[in-house]
Amino acid sequence: MSLLEVKNLSIMFGGLCAVDDFNLSVEQGELIAVIGPNGAGKTTIFNMLTGIYRPTSGSISLDGEDLIGLKPWQFAKKGITRTFQNIRLFSNATVADNVKMAHTMHNDQGLFKCLLRLPSMKRSERALDEKVMELLDRLGLADKADLLAKNLPYGDQRRLEIARALMTEPKLLLLDEPVAGMITAEMEDMARLVPKIRRDFGITIILIEHHMNFVMPIADRIKVLDFGKTIAEGTPEKVQKDSKVIEAYLGGGYAKNGNAGS
Amino acid sequence: MKKSSIKRFLGLFLALAMILGMTACGGKKEAGGVDDDTIKIGVVCPISGNSAIAGKYITHGVEVVEEELGGKIEIGGKEYNIEFIYMDNEASEEKTTNVFQKLIEEEKVIAIVGPDMSKCALAGGPIAQKAGCPVVATFATNTAVTEVGDYIFRACFIDPFQGKMAAQYIWESGYKTTAVMFNNADAYATGLTDAFVEAYEGLGGQVVAKEEYSGSDVKDYNVQLTKLASSSPECVFFPNLLGELGLQIQQARAAGLTCPIVCGDSADTPEVGEVAGAAVENVAYVSAFSAEATTDAAKSFVEKYTAKFDGETPNSNAELAYEATQMVLYALQNADELTREGVRDALKEIKDLELPSGKMSMAEDRNPIKGGVVMQYDADGVSHYVSSINPN
Amino acid sequence: MTYFFQYLIYGLQLGSVYALLALGYTMVYGIVGMINFAHGDFLMIGALGTYFIAQAFESFQVGSAYPMLIIGLIILIAMVGTGAIASGVEAIAYRPLRNKPRMIALITAVGVSMFLENFPRALPFIGPNPRSFPTLFQAKNLDLFGATITTTQLVMIVLAVVTMVVLYLVVNRTKIGSQMRAVSMDKDAASLMGININKVISITFFIGGALAAVSGICYASAYPQVDVYMGSWLGNMSFVSAVLGGIGDIRGAMLGGFILGIAQIFATAINSTFGYAVGFIILIVILLVKPAGIMGRLVVEKV
């Protein structure tokens, strides 16, 4: 059985069909990229996969469990977390606290233990901190643990978002444009980091990008979206050669996909 | 790191020391009574806040006494300086406790005149009682005020008596049915309503409609008054605060209530007539005092007051403040010794004191034994004496 | 049921006061994005100011009323004066805080409100006295479906609706209106487009203040008692109306005001003991059903 099974996922906003009949089956440990021009509906798919939007029709199941109708935090609890295209950190908290915040749902310390700061609570806080520092160390943020998130440089903010998402101990990690707005050097860093995370944590990753040269070397499979519809799917090599993809990216795709926006 | 936290600790300590220092620039004198031949009397009233208008009249009332005395008082052949200290309590219980503490502990007053409201008197009372400082509340008509302890007195009559007066007046004027509208958020109004209804029904009258509203902020009484009018009462009773009465009277007339309207003693203020305009005709109210009274004490008070404040006629707020102050002065002059305790004992013994509202004696329960009057407004908003009602 | 229309008129009368004040409130709210707790005090300034201006014009009085021209002049002076005070307050107390968290401006507004109430109170010639508001025009009673409506009530209700329409047109159809909308959406971008933000916001406050003066005059004509504290409660109620209608929505502010007024009156009519509480319970229920106000659409945050 595959880890994530998405069938016939569609969503309408008003009369506009933002995503139409999206299907995806993800195996444990895969790295899948969803690409497509701006406005193709990529982020909308992520929003449905994390419960922020409720799809008009279709099904999402993780490990065979249906997730439709759950709230975002329940999606996270089931094991899907994400990063955001427009960075959404807890900007007035420190880097370490940002990561700890993502651990909230695994917290086993009761309210009264916390109010009184009993020794057992202190111990658990320390264990958590060690874990967080280890994670930050792996992502190269350990020396910035006590800075406020809003004071981090841009590239570090992206990495912090990933660190935070990893702290929820997800089965499936969704990365929404992890290299958007990055300079080449930063992008190369990220291209090394993503496969490393996949290897080290043994998790499954879906990422959205439109930088082809970032995606091509790291993805197992690629899905190409345009106007809410899947126009191509397969290995990077196959997709790269697909004529529809080339049209969508180079323009002139309207002629053939005239009905796509309806 | 260690250094900086020590610095911070020092900083905090200094801040605390400053706060305490700021608060600690007060008096160092012995508790209670007379110092350097100066007698201090505290006056507590709302100078700001929603009831500031009452505070204005109270201040005026005491200022008349201040002028009479000219800063000096002779007690037992010795002349003392006398000083009145006015304190704003914003008509709030919390602030009343603050200013009571300030007057008692810091200003070392020998007695306190005021506050005017029952709620404030009830909050301040326990403090004065504990410190042993006599208080003469001016307008606090709630029965419970003087029950706080033997240092708490009042200058006005109590709710049950006022309710009885109003009921008696309405009944004796031949009105068998009355409708009531009152502020259910206000202690004065609810207390007076209960007292009135009990007394009126006891006399055989019938309360045909009883409508409520909540709080002084809501100035729209149309619905309630329409309902009152539909019960066609022979008389209407408004036991409400002075800031509300003017509009109530006006709206009542507009709603078709042409019958006589009777109010509590809070109606004794020129603003009611001013706001209500011509509608104020045929509005009667019970009061502690009539500015038309012919006794010497009353005449001299009205004369001095009118002269001092540009022809303003004293109302019962001012008059009761004046009387409360006079009671304290009387007690000072008749006290065995010039201490708070002495003043309290003398206040208890007040007998046949000539005051503008008539002869007054202090009862066992520290409430004054005095009668009341019924007054009625004419179309110009001037109130005239109708009848007197004696205690019991 | 016999009194249904009469109560409805009372509800509309009270509602029109809330609505008129809420219109100015919601405009400032929508365009500048701040909760102006002192807005109710602008109403007080308008009403109290009118009282003093009318006194100055006393010699023109005919009987107990004034000629039309003088009334217009009095109202105009009050509107301009209050509008100027509102812009002045904005320039002194709110402008420096424009880019700070909005709570900060809110607290400043509380301070301004305290000042506007306590400063005139302490002035000897104003003081805490409640005063009788002059009769600007003689009200006549009209008959409507067996209920009585006075001309004052009629004017107030109509004025609330007309003001709403005019304001709506100003904001949506005029140049200054489009500048206002630009400022409300993005101050920085608007500024880059060459819009003088200070001017636009000053004008917004001026209109808000002038409207507050009009509502003050209406309120005081219907409930002819003016004092320095009269505005605070009305300010709160109009804030409630504005939010109830949907933040920053001009049509919503008017609807919110009328609904609040009618709810309060009918709750009181059904049971005057619980009327006050029930009015607020209705408010909560409406917000639970329409969590973004009556006219507001729930905006899903863009993710």
Add this chain to the structure above:
Amino acid sequence: MKGKKWIKAVYPAAVVALIYLLVTALRGVGIMNGYYNQVLMFAGINIMMTASLNLVNGFTGQFCIGHAGFMSLGAYGAAVVTSMLFKNTDSVFVFLLGLVAGGFAAMIAGMLIGLPSLKLKGDYLAIVTLAFGEIVRALLRLVKPIGGARGMIGIPGYANLGWILFFMALTLFLLRNLIHSPFGRAFIAIRDNEVAADAMGINTTKYKMTSFCIAAFIAGVAGGLYAHVISFIQPDNFSFTKSADFLVYLYAGGSGSLTGSVVGATLLTILPEFLRFLADWRLAVYAVILVLVMLYRSEGLCGGLELPFMRIRRQELYEEPLFGKKTKGKGEQA
């Protein structure tokens, strides 16, 4: 290191004890008197109210403007216990029982109003809390056994400065611990970015409720203390004006800072008393000072600052620093 930890542990207790001893001593020699005592008692109560409001508004990012409603329920709850249920028992335990009862009364009300309404955002939530405060006030007026509009008379004056300082210190201690725990972090996450908090698996409704209920409980206890200071309470004492006072203390002190709540509530409680020499002009001048403070220190007097013992740094988790060499002592602005 050990020595410092020890000092730090007794810091808060020592400071509070010091204030108490100082006040007592100053009263003993006659420098301070009952007036200062009274004002400090209200300051202590206001600190509790402001700090608890800070939990909701400052740390969880919600907007509650009806906090006095919780205070009134606490005041009445406590007063009912001490002056009606156990009228003739004059014991500390009755007082404490009363305070706890007041706290629970407020907390239950917090739950009732929070459950349906905490999904509302920003000003819409604010309006509901305002309405809640007004409804509580309106209903308390109508309950005759507790005096209705006439208020409750003769509540025993159990509360004194010692008790109030104790509860104030306890409140600050518990809130500090809470804020530096998974709960507090969840609150701050909700404040900083609700969408992200939700996506990170934080059940926002649950944590908002928790924050709301804890704040209501503290407000209830503070209300209980208030009732036993003032010995007479009536519903109109807890009007919107009072809620607005706490908002002013909170933001003038600096929201999101417990130190700010202490400083804001203390200074602004003392200031109007300090200005009494201005007589008529007192409140106008107070207003001007308030506006000036906001203009010149718009993040609040202590915005973004926290005294050392009001926060817990990450490093304190380690007796022997694990990452010490690398991370210790670096940027610690919280």
